[in-house]
Amino acid sequence: MANVIFYILAVIALTSALMVVTRKNAVTSAVYLIVTMCAIAGLFVQLGAVFIAALQIIIYAGAIMVLFLFVIMLLNLRKDEFGFDTRVFQRLFAGLLGIVLLVQLIMVVSRLPVVAGQPVDTEMGRVAPLATKFFTQYLYPFEIISVLLLAAIIGAVVIAKKKMGK
């Protein structure tokens, strides 16, 4: 039963991820990306990480994708205005980066200590254990990331202000 659900979710996630990069219409791509996010949230639920699943939907499928759609709609991109990028150099470069990413992923996944069929620690995805890890073992990385995000926000405000000044 759990396996069947996993395969269904995995197929949905992968198919819609493929659709994201192959559709010509920007809004359709974005909608498929939302479907991917939701399917991944479903995979998190299967791992017992309900809290992370909720965050996945609230932040990625919810807030970030609404923002994406907002920008796409504001620019009002239509099929005929937004085709595939035809520049050869960019395509080659993107392909190269994709291969690098794939190699990295394979390296990371092959080094994981998890063996197939081994039960996962379902407690880890709950709020309290996760928060404890964040505020003890991973306190410094956690705080540094928050400073990084703050810098990004300030940067965005500065860029927006400059445009408004003119």
Next chain:
Amino acid sequence: MLLSIFIDVVKVIVVFAGFMIMIAYTTWFERRMVAFIQSRLGPNRVGPAGLLQPIADAFKLLFKEPFLPEKSNKVLFSLAPMIAFIPPILAVAVVPIGDTITIAGRKVELLISDLNIGILYVFALGSIGVYGLVLAGWSSNSKYSLLGGLRSSAQMISYEIGLGLSVVGLLMIAQTFSIAEIVRQQSGSVLNWYFFKQPVAFFLFFICAMAESNRLPFDLPEAESELVAGYHTEYPGMRFALFFLGEYAHMITVSMVTASLFFGGWSGPFLPPIVWFLIKVVAFLFIYVWVRGTLPRFRYDQLMRFGWLVIFPLTLVNILVTGLVMVL
């Protein structure tokens, strides 16, 4: 095993049917109440006191022609009303309508699922629901709809932050996300209500929730006087009705969650829990209608300023003060 599946199925059917009836009669309730606020009578012809009006409306809408605008994106155009309608209904699953009861030696919880992320589940569904409006606005291929969709996405991003942060103080005191557990903590005495411990949080939460359900004074995505009907301008018949009912479903869900988080949910003396729960829910529905009958619509820039410069800082101050009080 079979019995517990049976109990779950019964619970889902009862809650779903009850919720659908509530949606239908909230439309009647609102029309009558707004009419009284405006010194009118409202729908009172179909059945006693107009009580059969929702059924008549349903038939009318079902028999209308469900056409698709020619230059619309057909798939998304048909999908959008469903996305707007389903999430608010699903959110009811985590709201308890009574304490755990024992039937023939079996403990039965009076809610569909006591998720340990309870309130986050409600927020997650809320953030999915907005796509109904956004995609409807875009797929209609009409400028009014597009503007409505744009507004609703901007409004959603601005008020979702306030909505999420407003309950953090409450969650810090309650030490749990489960709505069933939060209600249980408030039972016993009125003074246990989180409203008295987190009054600011309640007002912030209710305002943000009102904005999220696109009700006046926050109904800019449909703003009749400027955008015709905003995101659902192009929608006929039952598809339009789904947006309409989705909004009412959202109102009821918000009322249920508010009553459960801040006003003790089903807890109360003498009367059975379900009655107390419904009294509180109807009270919040009345406030919704009352606000609609009283306040004018925000202007777009006022809406944004209010969300970012008033609600957002206040939620942060509320969290800070709650934290200070808890530590001291």
